[in-house]
Amino acid sequence: MPDANVPRTLLQLLKLRLPAMLSTLRPLVEAESPSLEKIPADRCCGLLATEWRKRGLRVERISQKHRGDHLRVTWPQKSRSAGQLLVLGHYDTVYATGTLAKMPFRVSSAKVYGPGTFDMKAGIVQALFAVEALQRLKAPLRHHIVFLWTSDEEIGSQTSRKLIESEARRSEAVFVLEPALGPRGLLKTSRKGVGEAEIIVHGHASHAGLAPEEGVNAVHELAAQISRLHEWNDPRRGISVNADVVEGGTRVNVIAERARALVDLRALYANDMCRIERRLHSLRPSVRGARLEIHGGFNRAPMERKMSAALFDRAKSLAAQMGYALGECTAGGGSDGNLTAALGIPTLDGLGAVGDGAHSPREHIQINAMPLRSALLAALLAAS
């Protein structure tokens, strides 16, 4: 079969598999898998393992003590010299066990509702059927493919980070199945780096009426620091710095001895990230006698567009062969794609489901987009 027909053939095949995709999605959604609850998460992991085994892939369960197990699925190819591609996703959700009773798996006007449908169980289903379609087509692949399904992305990937990074280092490209943006299914070709800082001010308590001059007001000092931070915002460069939690003081007539702020940090470019971190840690008190204690910084570097550009061009041309105009966007939030891009591995994100309402009671996917998204992933794996 001539190469040019592969994407279209994949799409035709996958359109026929839509009912099977939905019946695979349902038990996965109904197996609730909150990041913080190991037992239910493991049950969902078991279901996933079965689905991958059914397709003849090698499945390895990486057991975790406090979180759901991670799943590494490998699809080796015949050629020994072949490199590796990594397909990355998570099966944990932000919903506690029991959420399903209030927001059940439900199909209504071409949408599927339910916890974790959009973020990102439908994405995993699309990957399952992408593999099946490639197997049916007997499309020759030039790369071994590793799929990593992790259990703690929604809580910062503490237990999966090393695994993701070491698998990414062995890979030539990473495809991330996080949800797409908007009804047109935009891919995420850049993501802001994300961080969190804590600023603690130590002052000196004193009677606000009898001896105000003996006090050092930690709340005033914190206010001065926060207005300094505010100046660092630069929307044009994608820099945002926001003190979102503040606390301090004890009583209205006591000069505040202590105050504290939690600060959200975002940057689109790595050099801005470094600059913000440097400035943060070189803050000095403006009130005499106050002392600052500063913790934290960025925990995910930005996924800069240059890490996605070539893969996006490839995806766009494959989508065009299927008759679709694929768009792109920047995401203000991080994903595990930030981790792989920061290692210098080309990364394309937002390849998962099309839908809306992630992390909310109206979370849903667009059913009709599933075959196209699945075909796009399959075509990317075949063309890379």
Ligand SMILES: [Zn+2]
């Ligand atoms: Zn997600």
